[in-house]
Amino acid sequence: MKVLKIENNNGKFLDEKNAFHSIDKLTKGNLMWIVERVLDGTAEIEEYDESKLANQAHQVIYKSLYDNLSSLGARKDEFVDKSARLYLEHYERYMDDTSQGAGEVEDEANSTGEP
Template identity: 40%
Template sequence: MKILKIDNGNGFFYLDQGGDWQPIDTIDKTALLKLLDVYLENDVAMDSPDDQSLSNQAHAIIYRGIFDKLSQLADEKSRFKDESETLYLDEMEKYAAQ
């Protein structure tokens, strides 16, 4: 599922199946949190702002900020999961044996 796309020099985001693509400069706090939930719960794709140009400067700033943060989260998500499983492994084994 693609959640961020670049089309004709503008950035867009997508939240719901059957919904419409929304211009990235209209994103608000609620939509941003929902985008984060969709990102964490699904396999998603995003157009890279490095591969395509955003001619609208407002779209470029907002799109790049969201893209960078979500990309950074992807790298940290697996590391966080591994660390938390390792941290609580002894306790989980201790209580599972009882």
């Protein structure tokens, strides 16, 4: 699905309700929704073309969004791998903590003569 496009010399973005709006009306919530689409691989972004954008503010905003979202899409696997490694480190630490705690319970049971 196309999330950024140039239409009638204006930059446009797609919102959660599948409606396009002027890029200068973009909110933090809209941006987060677009980022999620980029990360899940469903976003298409029309290439930046300064000559198609008449409004200088739209040029600046669109170029910045295009560059950053394109970079994010290209580095998506790197972010996924990094977060998986971080999760794995926490998981392993948790497993070490729980296995040590289980050993203490077994030691206490053995010291009282119970099986």
